Amino acid sequence: MQDIVILTGAGVSAESGLGTFRDTDGLWTKYDLAEVATPEGFARDPQLVHDFYNARRANARGAVPNAAHDALARLERAHAGRVLIVTQNVDDLHERAGSQAVWHMHGTLAGALCAACGHRWEAPPLMAPDDPCPACQRPTTRPDVVWFGEFPYRMEEIADRLAACDLFVSIGTSGSVYPAAGFVAEAAARGARTVELNLEPSSGGALFDEARHGLASEIVPAFVDEVLAPR
Numbered sequence: 001m002q003d004i005v006i007l008t009g010a011g012v013s014a015e016s017g018l019g020t021f022r023d024t025d026g027l028w029t030k031y032d033l034a035e036v037a038t039p040e041g042f043a044r045d046p047q048l049v050h051d052f053y054n055a056r057r058a059n060a061r062g063a064v065p066n067a068a069h070d071a072l073a074r075l076e077r078a079h080a081g082r083v084l085i086v087t088q089n090v091d092d093l094h095e096r097a098g099s100q101a102v103w104h105m106h107g108t109l110a111g112a113l114c115a116a117c118g119h120r121w122e123a124p125p126l127m128a129p130d131d132p133c134p135a136c137q138r139p140t141t142r143p144d145v146v147w148f149g150e151f152p153y154r155m156e157e158i159a160d161r162l163a164a165c166d167l168f169v170s171i172g173t174s175g176s177v178y179p180a181a182g183f184v185a186e187a188a189a190r191g192a193r194t195v196e197l198n199l200e201p202s203s204g205g206a207l208f209d210e211a212r213h214g215l216a217s218e219i220v221p222a223f224v225d226e227v228l229a230p231r
């Protein structure tokens with residue numbers, strides 16, 4: 001029974017209309033990463049940062065899962081072993097497609113976090129710099145997303161699952177942001193088969209045992225069929 005870990009990135013949600021970061025029309029060609037995705041940027045201009053994530057929250061709410069999300073949910077339902085999705089995405093399209101084991105290592109647009117007391121709650125559609133924390137009442141609320149310079153969520157548990165998996169699949173990620181970009185090497189070092197599914201070879205593409213290139217909506221369902229096919 002294969003134990004499967006799947007890493008997803010912005011490319012899996014691209015065909016749902018959510019922008020990627022580093023493609024030619026990606027978010028980081030329109031916004032300055034240092035201004036909207038770092039603690040220092042938030043300290044300088046919290047309104048700008050809330051505006052950025054409010055817009056992304058609205059886009060994500062209007063998006064629907066595509067055939068790649070659906071196929072991964074089907075894999076979890078039909079596969080006899082464990083299937084874990086570790087996503088760098090802050091949208092909830094995996095959950096809305098029906099996947100249950102989804103770990104958001106870069107946080108989620110659905111969450112609000114108090115920078116002062118650490119309390120977490122459901123984010124309203126629009127967040128603002130002077131929103132009070134429901135627990136400590138201080139106006140120190142922020143989106144519950146992980147910014148550059150911060151430590152991603154659940155890293156110890158992810159390392160355990162990478163060490164235990166038989167198959168590691170990376171989908172729709174450019175492989176340019178660590179620690180996620182290092183997962184393929186961690187899984188390979190413990191003997192897992194590693195497969196990349198992406199529009200084009202990622203920067204770490206040579207580290208994978210195999211690769212399939214194309215649209216996620218096409219190559220992910222085909223790969224799931226292969227994994228589920230009786231041997």
Ligand code: OAD
Binds near residue numbers: 010011014020215216
């Ligand atoms: P990137 O924008 O860096 O990479 C997206 C990848 O998806 C690229 O390699 C594209 O070729 C591929 N792609 C685009 N459309 C696709 C499609 N329809 N089917 C399959 N693949 C497609 O996004 P990420 O790798 O997710 O972090 O970026 C990683 C992190 O960098 C993000 O979580 C975010 C960002 O800065 C933070 O904000 C902390």
